[in-house]
Amino acid sequence: MMTQQQALEIVKRHRNNRVVVTTMSAVPTWAALSDSPLDFHFIPSAMGHAPDLGLGIALARPERGVIVLNGDGCMLMNLGSLITLANHPANIHLLILDNGLYEVTGGQPHAGVGHADFAELARGAGIRRVYSFDNHDSWQAGAAEALAGPGPAVIWLKIEGRLGQQTPKPPRPMSEQIARLQAALELPG
Amino acid sequence: MLDGPSVAAALEDCGVSHVIWVPDSVLGSWEPALSGSQRPTLLRVCREGEAFALAAGLVLGGKKPVIFIQCTGLFEAGDALRNAVHDLKLPIFMLVGVRSYYAHRQGKSNDSCPVFTEPILRAWQIPYVVFEERHTAADLAAAYRQAQAERRPGAVLVAE
Numbered sequence: 001m002m003t004q005q006q007a008l009e010i011v012k013r014h015r016n017n018r019v020v021v022t023t024m025s026a027v028p029t030w031a032a033l034s035d036s037p038l039d040f041h042f043i044p045s046a047m048g049h050a051p052d053l054g055l056g057i058a059l060a061r062p063e064r065g066v067i068v069l070n071g072d073g074c075m076l077m078n079l080g081s082l083i084t085l086a087n088h089p090a091n092i093h094l095l096i097l098d099n100g101l102y103e104v105t106g107g108q109p110h111a112g113v114g115h116a117d118f119a120e121l122a123r124g125a126g127i128r129r130v131y132s133f134d135n136h137d138s139w140q141a142g143a144a145e146a147l148a149g150p151g152p153a154v155i156w157l158k159i160e161g162r163l164g165q166q167t168p169k170p171p172r173p174m175s176e177q178i179a180r181l182q183a184a185l186e187l188p189g
Numbered sequence: 190m191l192d193g194p195s196v197a198a199a200l201e202d203c204g205v206s207h208v209i210w211v212p213d214s215v216l217g218s219w220e221p222a223l224s225g226s227q228r229p230t231l232l233r234v235c236r237e238g239e240a241f242a243l244a245a246g247l248v249l250g251g252k253k254p255v256i257f258i259q260c261t262g263l264f265e266a267g268d269a270l271r272n273a274v275h276d277l278k279l280p281i282f283m284l285v286g287v288r289s290y291y292a293h294r295q296g297k298s299n300d301s302c303p304v305f306t307e308p309i310l311r312a313w314q315i316p317y318v319v320f321e322e323r324h325t326a327a328d329l330a331a332a333y334r335q336a337q338a339e340r341r342p343g344a345v346l347v348a349e
Contacts, residue, residue: 040249044272044276045272045276046238046241046242046268046269046271046272046273047268048238049238049239049241049242049269049272050242052234052239052242052243052246053242053243053245053246053249054246055243055246056242056243056244056245056246056247056248056249056250056252056254057246057247057249057250058246058250059207059232059246059247059250059252060246060247060249060250060251060252061250061251078236078238078239080234080235080236080239081235081239083235084233084234084235084239084243087233088232174276174277174278175278178249178277181249182249182251185249185250185251187250187251
């Protein structure tokens, strides 16, 4: 097992110049690690839809690449997005940060705890590049390969759950985030 | 009257980059024209909420997508619509098939879809126009261009 912070520190080492889309409990952790205009904190969000939003950016800007930091509870709300990702090959790496909890609502277990196998779900959806890591050492050793190469790729990371987390807030207002992102993508405002 | 070839041509003329859709039986008849088009590119999703988030990502990346769904899917997609239009403030444009519209107007249907479609759009503060048989792809292009010019969301309801 590893902490969310340990998991994301490794992502940071390998993100290069890609857009990183975060949501829910990954927001404050990633914001503490990175302040790039290519970071897009999907808060406020639509529940479970960070993979779709990331896919849209990846399809629009295929030269850039997108990493999505999704939660396990979020993933369960939108399992169909795995099918959609498989159906539209794009340069996108979807990380499922699996702590077995709805962390931002107080740590309640979700419906998939103990039996949902996200790697099998991704393979069954047609994703060909699927990776699973359940401890810090293996993630550290495998991240370079998993986070490189063509998308779509799904990376399932088992991380420690935390209790007592605050409702996540983005580091800046959405309008400012969008302006920064589009400027970094060299789009007219 | 709208049909696949004229809709595909109008969207291409408007510079629409992608059509994101979950078709109904009327819109589904446009599939050959839309899937055979390089621009706009047809993107299939599994559920209508996905369409709004995917459209949001495309807009963030500089593209011009539109969404084609049925009113049932509009009901399902409420949270994603709310987020894209009101949190992210993106000018998402959608075409929504309204099942049983004509039958409801004639008092010949118990389908609740036409009862709720327009109130739902008003609740979500989406400007809309109802297209009946007399409307053409040129009308669709005009509705799209007006929404884009005003940098606002918009919907065309296709009476079925």
